[in-house]
Amino acid sequence: MREAAFVKQNKEKWIAFEKAIHFNTKIDPDQLASGYIQLTNDLAYAQTYFPESKTLLYLNSLASQAHQKIYKNKKESRHRILDFWTTEFPLFFRHYHKTLGVAFLIFAVATAIGSLSVLNDDSFVRLILGDAYVNETLNNIAKGDPTAIYKGGSEIGSFLGITINNIRVAFLAYSFGVITSLGTAYILFSNGVMLGSFITFFYTQDVFFQANKQIWLHGTIEISVIIIAGCAGLIMGNSILFPKTYSRRISFMKGAKDGLKVVVSTIPFFIIAGFIEGFITRYSNMPSWLAFLIIGSSLAFIIFYYILYPILLKQKHDQRPA
Numbered sequence: 604m605r606e607a608a609f610v611k612q613n614k615e616k617w618i619a620f621e622k623a624i625h626f627n628t629k630i631d632p633d634q635l636a637s638g639y640i641q642l643t644n645d646l647a648y649a650q651t652y653f654p655e656s657k658t659l660l661y662l663n664s665l666a667s668q669a670h671q672k673i674y675k676n677k678k679e680s681r682h683r684i685l686d687f688w689t690t691e692f693p694l695f696f697r698h699y700h701k702t703l704g705v706a707f708l709i710f711a712v713a714t715a716i717g718s719l720s721v722l723n724d725d726s727f728v729r730l731i732l733g734d735a736y737v738n739e740t741l742n743n744i745a746k747g748d749p750t751a752i753y754k755g756g757s758e759i760g761s762f763l764g765i766t767i768n769n770i771r772v773a774f775l776a777y778s779f780g781v782i783t784s785l786g787t788a789y790i791l792f793s794n795g796v797m798l799g800s801f802i803t804f805f806y807t808q809d810v811f812f813q814a815n816k817q818i819w820l821h822g823t824i825e826i827s828v829i830i831i832a833g834c835a836g837l838i839m840g841n842s843i844l845f846p847k848t849y850s851r852r853i854s855f856m857k858g859a860k861d862g863l864k865v866v867v868s869t870i871p872f873f874i875i876a877g878f879i880e881g882f883i884t885r886y887s888n889m890p891s892w893l894a895f896l897i898i899g900s901s902l903a904f905i906i907f908y909y910i911l912y913p914i915l916l917k918q919k920h921d922q923r924p925a
Contacts, residue, residue: 604652606652606653606656606658609648609649609652609653609658610658613645616638616641617642617645617661617662617665619638620638620639620642620665620669621665623638624668624669625668639666639669639670642662642665642666642669643666645662646659646662646663646666649662650848654848659848660848660849660850663848663849663850663853664849664850664853667849667853667856667857688868690916692864692868693908693912693913693916694913694916694917694920695861695864696865696868696909696913697913697914697916697917699834699838699861699865700910700913700914702834702837702838702841703830703831703834703909703910705834705837706787706791706830706831706833706834706837707830709788709791709792709795709833710791710792710794710795710798710826710829710830710833711795712792712795713791713792713793713794713795713796713799714795714796714798714799714802715799716795716796716799717731717795717796717797717798717799717800717801717803718799718800718802718803719799720796720799720800721799721800721803721804721807722803722807725807727800728800728801728803728804731796731797731800731801732797732800732801732804736752737804739752740752740804741808744808744810749805749808749810749813749814749817750813750814750817750818750884753817753880753884753885754885758881758882758885759881760881761880761881761885762877762878762880762881762882763877763881765821765876765877765880765881766873766874766876766877766878766881769825769828769829769873769876769877770870770873772790772794772829772832773828773829773832773835773866773869773870773873774832774866775790776790776791776794776829776832776833776835776836776866777832777835777836777839777862777863777865777866778836779836779840780835780836780837780838780839780840780843780858780859780862781839781840781843781859782840783840783843783844784836784837784840784841784843784844785840786836786840787833787836787837787839787840788833788837788840790833790836791829791830791833794829798826802815802818816889816891816894816895817884817889817894818884819898820879820880820883820884820894820897820898820901821876821877821879821880821883821884822876823898823901823902823905824872824873824875824876824879824901824904824905825873825876825880827872827902827905827909828869828872828873828876828905831865831866831868831869831909832865832866832869834865835862835863835864835865835866835869836862836866837862838858838861838862838865839855839858839859839861839862840858841858842854842855842857842858842859842861842862843855843858872905879897879901883897
């Protein structure tokens, strides 16, 4: 069927459905559901036979608006929050594992660049971290306590300040996606260079093991979820660069919503990281086995929740009978 004939055959049905959802026209729920199913069928047909047409853009937009209209007043389960964390989000995030891989790669390359730069130029770490921080850390190293900087201030004050700052960085990584993926890539890259410089600085001072044993207590979760927040920004940025069959506006709205869902998922983890940094990292005399138990448990939890669990859940979901 030619596109003109397809439009002529279905135009009145689409217009009537559009009026029903836009002007709150009274319509039987069964008729509304039937109209939505017909619309999605027409959308699938247009995607197959008219992939570059304005008809496809129109149907995409109408289907998106209809979905929001139909489900916005849906009665939520009392277990909605639990369902979100245990089922809805992991299944949703499985679709963005490749994007997470890209975010990790950007961060890893930047970290390597920061590390190599410090190894080849002693002044580079001062350029990245600032003279005040480097001088204070050198004094702490001379006193035999490389991570003494984490002992300053009250425990609660440190916890709140660190948590708020980490959440700010996460939303910054996400929000920079509004200027396409390049904006978020810049945030990931700059933070990666900073981490590489920071860690390698302790190596050049011969306190690598002692310092990292404390830093990664909170850093394991903190760095992991910054990368995940970067994934959220890339999702939004990619929606602008690669709208696929959607109009660029609809694609951006979908990407912004999906990215926000990802970055919101990181907030509890930043709270955990802030708690560890505020209340635990300051104890530099902690036994090594305990420190590495906390680090290993943190890493395992992140990998399980964001990578392994979504894969397992998706496999289980796909195996259910239709």
